[in-house]
Amino acid sequence: MTDRRPAVQELTVISGKGGTGKTSIAASLAVLAERPVIVDCDVDAADLHLVLSPQVKERHEFKSGHEAVIRGKDCIGCGLCVTHCRFDAVKMVEKTPGEATFYVDPVACEGCGVCVRFCPVQAIDFPERLCGEWMVSETRCGPMVHAKLGVAAENSGKLVSTVRREARRIAEEQHRSLVIIDGPPGIGCPVIASVTGASQVLVVTEPTVSGEHDLERVLSLARHFSIPATVCVNKWDINPAMAERIEGAASRAGAHVAGRIRYDRAVTSAQLQELAVVETAGPAAADIRHIWHQLKLQE
Amino acid sequence: MTIAVASGKGGTGKTTVAVNLARVLDQPVQLFDCDVEEPNVHLFLKGTQQGEDVVSIPVPVVDEKLCDACGECSRFCEYHALVSFGTKPLFFPEMCHGCGGCTKVCPRKAISEQGHRIGLVETMQAGDITLVTGRLDVGVAMAPPLIRAVKARRQGGLTAILDAPPGTSCPVIATLRDTDAVVLVTEPTPFGLNDLKLAVDMVRELRIPFGVVVNRVGVGDERVHAFCREQSIPILLEIPDDRRIAEAYSRGELVVEALPEYRSQFMQLWKSITTGLVEKTEVTHANL
Numbered sequence A: 001m002t003d004r005r006p007a008v009q010e011l012t013v014i015s016g017k018g019g020t021g022k023t024s025i026a027a028s029l030a031v032l033a034e035r036p037v038i039v040d041c042d043v044d045a046a047d048l049h050l051v052l053s054p055q056v057k058e059r060h061e062f063k064s065g066h067e068a069v070i071r072g073k074d075c076i077g078c079g080l081c082v083t084h085c086r087f088d089a090v091k092m093v094e095k096t097p098g099e100a101t102f103y104v105d106p107v108a109c110e111g112c113g114v115c116v117r118f119c120p121v122q123a124i125d126f127p128e129r130l131c132g133e134w135m136v137s138e139t140r141c142g143p144m145v146h147a148k149l150g151v152a153a154e155n156s157g158k159l160v161s162t163v164r165r166e167a168r169r170i171a172e173e174q175h176r177s178l179v180i181i182d183g184p185p186g187i188g189c190p191v192i193a194s195v196t197g198a199s200q201v202l203v204v205t206e207p208t209v210s211g212e213h214d215l216e217r218v219l220s221l222a223r224h225f226s227i228p229a230t231v232c233v234n235k236w237d238i239n240p241a242m243a244e245r246i247e248g249a250a251s252r253a254g255a256h257v258a259g260r261i262r263y264d265r266a267v268t269s270a271q272l273q274e275l276a277v278v279e280t281a282g283p284a285a286a287d288i289r290h291i292w293h294q295l296k297l298q299e
Numbered sequence B: 001m002t003i004a005v006a007s008g009k010g011g012t013g014k015t016t017v018a019v020n021l022a023r024v025l026d027q028p029v030q031l032f033d034c035d036v037e038e039p040n041v042h043l044f045l046k047g048t049q050q051g052e053d054v055v056s057i058p059v060p061v062v063d064e065k066l067c068d069a070c071g072e073c074s075r076f077c078e079y080h081a082l083v084s085f086g087t088k089p090l091f092f093p094e095m096c097h098g099c100g101g102c103t104k105v106c107p108r109k110a111i112s113e114q115g116h117r118i119g120l121v122e123t124m125q126a127g128d129i130t131l132v133t134g135r136l137d138v139g140v141a142m143a144p145p146l147i148r149a150v151k152a153r154r155q156g157g158l159t160a161i162l163d164a165p166p167g168t169s170c171p172v173i174a175t176l177r178d179t180d181a182v183v184l185v186t187e188p189t190p191f192g193l194n195d196l197k198l199a200v201d202m203v204r205e206l207r208i209p210f211g212v213v214v215n216r217v218g219v220g221d222e223r224v225h226a227f228c229r230e231q232s233i234p235i236l237l238e239i240p241d242d243r244r245i246a247e248a249y250s251r252g253e254l255v256v257e258a259l260p261e262y263r264s265q266f267m268q269l270w271k272s273i274t275t276g277l278v279e280k281t282e283v284t285h286a287n288l
Helices: A020-031 A082-083 A114-118 A156-172 A189-195 A209-224 A242-250 A267-274 A283-294 B015-026 B074-077 B101-106 B146-150 B170-176 B190-206 B223-230 B245-250 B260-286
Strands: A009-014 A037-039 A053-067 A090-096 A101-104 A130-141 A143-147 A179-181 A200-205 A229-234 A258-262 B002-006 B029-033 B048-061 B111-126 B129-136 B159-163 B181-188 B210-217 B233-240
Touching: A020 A037, A020 A179, A020 A200, A020 A283, A037 A156, A053 A156, A082 A101, A082 A114, A090 A209, A101 A242, A101 B190, A143 A156, A156 A189, A156 B170, A179 B190, A189 A209, A200 A209, A200 A267, A200 B111, A209 A229, A209 A242, A209 B245, A229 A242, A229 B245, A242 A258, A258 A283, A258 B146, A267 A283, A267 B190, B002 B015, B015 B029, B015 B159, B015 B210, B015 B260, B029 B146, B029 B245, B074 B101, B101 B111, B129 B146, B146 B170, B159 B260, B170 B190, B181 B190, B181 B260, B190 B210, B210 B223, B210 B260, B233 B245, B233 B260
Parallel strands: A009 A179, A009 A200, A037 A143, A037 A179, A200 A229, A229 A258, B002 B159, B002 B181, B029 B129, B029 B159, B181 B210, B210 B233
Antiparallel strands: A053 A130, A090 A101, A130 A143, B048 B111, B111 B129
8 A cells, every 4th residue: 555645735624503713714824824725615605815815817617517408499398397307497487378388497407417318309408507617816825726606506516626626736736735725614515525535624613502513513524534623612702611512522522622712803803904813913813823733734 | 475594604693583583473483494514493492392304315226137237327417426337337326416317218227216315304393483404414415405305394374484504505595496585694794795795696696585684783894784785785684793692692592582672673673574575575576
């Protein structure tokens, strides 16, 4: 067996619950790291660019999958497509009284192609679907790969995989050893795409019943994919007893507890100035620096 | 009437708005936790569990005796859930959307379907509130089929409030489809504003009437308010940045119970949604 340790390390910041401070912390880590490549994998509500002010160097269209489009003039109104569609995406409209025609709701269509295949008069087109775009940019901390998913578009997982692949390529090419990934909330498809194969996840949680509940699920996800997890409790002083309980549960679940971050209004003021928290003064900035040193990253 | 509570950004207070709104209603209400990846509504209600049901999606089973490795199913599958290299197909259930296409295209009728578990739907009764929660199994990628199973519990005639997942992608769309109005919860920060704009584009694309709740008013700046003014988007409720709310939330308490002075504001919110958003839209439609 060859040494399977990746030459480039990938640290993914996730949270389970949204709004716990992932992006503020990821931006700070990007500032603290020596020569990182930065990735925003929260492709449907990306915010990291608001702090790191990227200068876009390259833009790429993101096409993924197909969508069914019925040509109204060729549709004979047999309705077979409706019976085949499992996603309730084909809708009927009355062309003239008593004469039906059909159209596909692009938002509901999952691009499976069943209606296309079984239309008896081949009246359904199946063009590639433009789902968004991804960009390579320069920031004050290093190169950044980010994306914008189209309005109501699908396939966020594939877009996440695309931006991660590009970031790894840049890291290898420029001999940068760390990729910092700002992940999406939840535990579903874009999160799975953000964490699979990562060297470590940093889970940012908050001392609330929701934070506690969601942490448990996100840690099981990390275990499911065998990724070492580090946990930090943001705004811990909102509920100190809960912070302690969460840290205990995290340790018992096998995660490394890296520290706590105080509730600090400087976090929002940094955001208003388009700065990372550690680029401003305040107790939260000191707490984040401490957590950065606790992350067991190989130099 | 079905109302969804959504937001681009996570952690802005969707669950707080949905559950407190349901609590102040003076009528039986169905509350749906459609944030199936991280369902939290149940943490704020005390009630009795009514039961849980396993939700599955139909996935293919290949009859090895009938399959002649023609590869038609794997060529057809848009999701690469069936892969064949001149061999009998390998199946990757986590990629399968359950479209049923492979069973239909197989020339030897060698593919049938069986259920593949993706999660649970749980029901709880808490006073007038019937809570229906979707809980996605850890490691399952696709939330929309479970969200559809949660929403299938809607009973006509009853008011339904849906707590949506954060973001603007497929799980949110699955939640918002066929709702009468959407409440977008945001906070007055640059992140809040950026994600509100994305959410507004989304609900406009879906053509659903909507309004905004601004949470933690006082923490940031005026840009969210200015945006809503410019875009003629109604601000339905402003919740101040009150540390007592954050603390009550952290303990799993309802704002309207821990801090009863907020009760009338949530009642007013309901009135603004029903008369300001839903009825107004119905009148506009009637005039067309």
